[in-house]
Amino acid sequence: MIKFTEKAPYAPVEYSYDVEEILYKGKSKFQDIMVIRNPHFGRMLILDDVVQLTERDEFFYHEMLTHVVMHAHPDPRKVIVIGGGDGGVVREVLKHKTVEKVYLVEIDEDVINVSKRFFPNVASDVDNLRVEIKIMDGAEFVKKRKLSDVDAVIIDSTDIIGFARSLFTVDFFTSVKNCLTDEGMFVTHSESLHFHKDMAIEVQEILKKVFPLVDLYTAPIATYPGNWWTFSVASKKLSPREIKRKPKIQTKYYSDEIHQQSFMPKGLYEKLILRKLQW
């Protein structure tokens, strides 16, 4: 069997996958893009030799990145998605009938096109009339925006280490805060609690310089090295732990129970922030 071996940054375990077929192999202005088919996971989207999503289990990541802030906000109408060119987050956001507008700010148009072609169930809502696609740098987009009318900003970027690095600065988070309403919420993935906990701490620390409320939750993602994936969430006044509405939406993993349970227990969180976790 042909193998694909991932080149994930700072991952002490190397993940390999059987390749039944290479469906696409291209080079965009920003990165190598590949789509392969694996017997277990189905189609897999790979950017710069790092697995971004698989048909089989993408919902874990997309649901957990999206629905926590969308349920902690009392009435989310306007949402900015930065990155997320595959469309998975947009699909989840639009499950909320309150939403009137989603800005999908993706720097690499090719990712959107590849996803529409090979992952129709992920990119299913990219062309929805409520979605406005902006092909540009997300940092530029939020910096230039003058209104504070956005209810949620969601970062769905590639690994923090790569060219997404500019999205993890005080400057950028300040721009994000300026876009948000008083009840607005921000969320980003922040790598694995097993392998990159210093990075998760760093994101929490930078966020705390900007937002009064900062928290961390986790979800198990089988195809991201370290698996125990962190999500850093921040807001101006509402607690992300509290569910504000119970819209009837279909999910495979996310639920009210998972929302509550996914947040890091306070004792463990304190140890993390004080850099006292012993691993």
Add this chain to the structure above:
Amino acid sequence: MIKFTEKAPYAPVEYSYDVEEILYKGKSKFQDIMVIRNPHFGRMLILDDVVQLTERDEFFYHEMLTHVVMHAHPDPRKVIVIGGGDGGVVREVLKHKTVEKVYLVEIDEDVINVSKRFFPNVASDVDNLRVEIKIMDGAEFVKKRKLSDVDAVIIDSTDIIGFARSLFTVDFFTSVKNCLTDEGMFVTHSESLHFHKDMAIEVQEILKKVFPLVDLYTAPIATYPGNWWTFSVASKKLSPREIKRKPKIQTKYYSDEIHQQSFMPKGLYEKLILRKLQW
């Protein structure tokens, strides 16, 4: 760099590790035993080409396998550990001062010896006076035992698929139940919720034929494929979710908070058991 690539049963992701040094390579009556050194994880114990533990993160598994039942029992004095020749579970059990006797029932003496030699911090309490080592099949040991005087039975075997299969039957669980006091607790690992959920369900179903109370909790183990590791717990009358005592013990991951949070939310558990999880 030299690589070790794991041959885990039924794992759709193949894990590889850098090898700085091969410290031991042998063949016991039952399996191939290898010890390597990896730059991130330190020393790693590998049986039949499957990673069993690493110096760096073994505590996640050993703490979570041990302390849930040890805290749910009001006064654990006598404990049987089946498998666990590396000594990690014995070390955790003996943190509880109530414990007077641990039977370590390991079929493969070589595992104990290799662990004592290469993992002194894991095997640290194998020669403790409260420990009685039995080199034999765990199923035989519990079957032959006539007294119902044991407070906890803990299975720390290799993967369920291999020669540990005989430990996952109604017959065996009935023998275990017969060994336990009325307040006794049983726990076993039961593979990954990502990759082997049918196996976790099967273990739950078999346990329910024998025990009135059966439950499931999880922990994130970076070096077991699928990572989102399940533990199946059963008892005659006490709920494993309830912490009965708060002994002062040192742990790196386990805590009262983690105990509570590690149990599967009821909604998700029901879906699992009804085979309605969509992954």
